[in-house]
Amino acid sequence: MAFGWIDEQARARRRAGLVRTLRPRAADSPLLDLASNDYLGLARHSETTGAAAEAARVWGGGSTGSRLVTGTTELHGDLERELAEFCGFESALVFSSGYAANLAAVTALAPHGSLIVSDAGNHASLIDGCRLARGTTQVVAHADPQATRKALDTHRGPAVAVSDTVFSVDGDAAPLAELASVCREFDAGLILDDAHGLGVLGAGGRGAAHAAGLAGAPDVVVTVTLSKSLGSQGGAVLGPARVIDHLVNVARTFIFDTGLAPAAAGAALAALRLLRREPERAQRARAVAAALYARLTAEGHEAVRPDAAVVSVRAPSPELALRWAADCRSAGLAVGCFRPPSVPDGISRLRLTARADLTDEQVGRAVRVIGETRP
Incomplete structure (x- = not known):
């Protein structure tokens, strides 16, 4: 029977108490x-919901296409500029989700022949990015810069370290300054998922990378979500302009995905401006x-x-x-x-x-x- 194995997996989940259900x-x-x-x-702030409604009225219920065709509105451009400036980076690129942003960053920046050093506690989106990337992945001990150093020392060629800034399970922070220092010993890039740092850490909520003095560094790329502190939906990659241009040209979750809905872009932009004021x-x-x-x-x-x-x-x-x-x-x-x-x-x-x-x-x-x- 087609998909017959699904039933056995369902029984195993029930036995282990691991069944998941939706609850509207x-x-x-x-x-x-x-x-x-x-x-x-x-x-639910009135400025956020009001901006979402206004964006839908002006631009429509959806973005109507991929970002490279009809899916980029003026709202997307405004959000990218203001988000990059707020977080201290040269450029930004908005995606339809934080998951898509992570897949884009890791797969586009870890080509064939490269090494990806991934923290054992990373979010599933980073893990999937490592699996999809053409580079070789080595998983290292959680929040351990010395383990990252040991992994990087085994490789000659392009390399990146990948880590959450704040880990989603326990809310513990990665040792970002130490991790960046180790990466620089080997000319390796650093990709950081700041989903749980933006809006909470750093001066005025500018994020964990900003707090660690890494914002705007030429060897650091940061991903963020618009669905947590900014109360909307979507994601973004922040980094040097040449990295963002590279993503526009090669990142599959950017090129082949429908652009973020205008309502979500408008809501995120309003929330970002509110955070600046408060x-x-x-x-x-x-x-x-x-x-x-x-x-x-x-x-x-x-x-x-x-x-x-x-x-x-x-x-x-x-x-x-x-x-x-x-x-x-x-x-x-x-x-x-x-x-x-x-x-x-x-x-x-x-x-x-x-x-x-x-x-x-x-x-x-x-x-x-x-x-x-x-x-």
Whole structure:
């Protein structure tokens, strides 16, 4: 029978407690949200939604084609210029998703004969980029610049190191300055996924690369998402102008994909401008994350100290993590639940995201619910 193997895989997932299901949310959900990635609370801000609606009215519901045909509007150009300037880079290129941006950056900058050194904790989009690239990939120990040095020392020829800036599972930060120093010893490039850093880290939320003094460096390329701190959808690659021009000409997820919808570009641009005016939102998101961590650990939970806005709480097993998240939901709190294969170490977690618009009372309520529902 065609696709018969699917049934056995489904049974195996059920036995392991790893079945995933979709749960459509209502527009007016009463749940306290610590599950989304809306770090700055801008997804529903009137300026963000108003800009999205206006862009749709002016440019239409979709971009109508690939970026090289009809899919580039003036909004896309404005967003790319302002995003590059805000983050401290020479140029930027917007994609339909952060996933597509990562695939483009890694595959276009790791040709045949090159070496890709990839952190063991990297996001799936970077992993898939490594798999699709023509270069050879070597996975190294998590957040270990010396392991990266050892890998680079085995290769003669073009090379890149690839890493998240803030890892999505535990919210821990990569040692960016040390990693960049190691790469420069071998004339290797550095590709950084700053999905969880933009809007949270750096001066006024300019990102982890900016905070590490790497923004605008000729050997550093950064990818970002527009769907987290900027409350919209899409992704972008930031870097030297010659790198961005290279992506325009060779990156398949740019050339052959429909351009980002104007509504998403307009929303992201409005959110970026709002962040410029209200840089304190970045500091507030970090403060909320620190408060969550302090109160959770004081209650005896095994949590990981956050470097940005993600707070991870260890769970006893995949099944109990799923039940814990469900019990939180029943008590009015939405939390993330990360289980294998989404976690590189096989340990299941509740994943909480701090938002700049959470009040101290809401933080206390979240900690109380997590404690009361603990398995």
